[in-house]
Amino acid sequence: MPDKTPEGTEEIPAGGVVATDPADRSAWPLWEVFVRSARGLSHVHAGSLHAPDASMALRNARDLYTRRNEGTSIWVVPAAEITASDPDSKGGFFESPQGKAYRHATYYTQSEGVPHL
């Protein structure tokens, strides 16, 4: 997404990315939203939304995904910046660990004389 300064402003709104053509609403980029529900927990993917730039994406995320006290923190990430695994290569990617019991601690027998293991 190329950075672009809208006419009439000296700088891009806080957050950086601006829709390529702000007048074309269909050009609002897609953002993925991650919400952390409580301190100490991880951010979890909650959904996605459209917004003209990062700081508006954050506000839209607040309106869409934390309406019922779900969150203490929100991340928004441009969807285009996420590299995803290919669903078609599911076999090679995710099924190969099946049956490899030796990758699990329970595969191994506990040695005698080793306490507290």
Next chain:
Amino acid sequence: MSGFTSQDSATRISVGQAITPEELRSSGASADEATARYALMLGDDSLMLAQRLGAWISRAPELEEDIALGNIALDLLGHARFFLTYAGSAWGKTEDDLAYFRDEEEFRSVRLVEQDNGDFGKTIARQLIFSFYARELYSRLVDSADETLAAIADKALKEVDYHQDHAAQWVRRLGGGTEESHRRMQAGLEDVWAYVEELFVDVDPTTQLAEADIAVLPSSLREPVMQRLRTVIEEAGLTVPEVKGAYGADRTGRFSEHRGYILAEMQVLARQHPGATW
């Protein structure tokens, strides 16, 4: 910790803790006549704006913005419920009695919040002015000698804080966006500017209540609110309009073009089917 896994979700929900209008009603807090009339002004401003904003639902420029405006409308409706419940305590009336069974000349809203939605630029202009005004008002009303008003202001403050941010963000983007968005944002400001002054008029009974530290004197809000509005408008590359305040800034509705139409729509169901519930 067995609950850990189920809590590790972005969809865990709760209602949270906050004062409700029902609690206010059952608390038995009772306003005196002057305080009730003041609460009525604040409540009517929020109620009218909520009704206006509600008309954006399903019509906003983006789905995300539709929800943002709907959220703000509901926040304002919440403020109205508190203020009208408290006002009604002086006269043995409920919030619904006051919202649905008063006539045009009995409302005490300012004309700014009654202005039609226009385009998105005009709605944002109206939001900008009202939310900056409300933010300043509630930030001082939290220190009111009247505990109920202070508690309502405390609840409302967090919400108008967000309304103010929402409006300012859009003013910056529309002002600095395309030629068309800049033109519309400027036109929106010009359209509503005549009604800014009414927010700062010390109508009865605010002067008397302000002396008792119960109300915030409207004229004392003028300087800080206008200063902050000017800053946001100029930073967005827009021009502060030079428009004279409209005549008849007394909240009576005598000079209000829109109030009757808003009420007709808002009250029709309650008046056709009194006591209806659903």
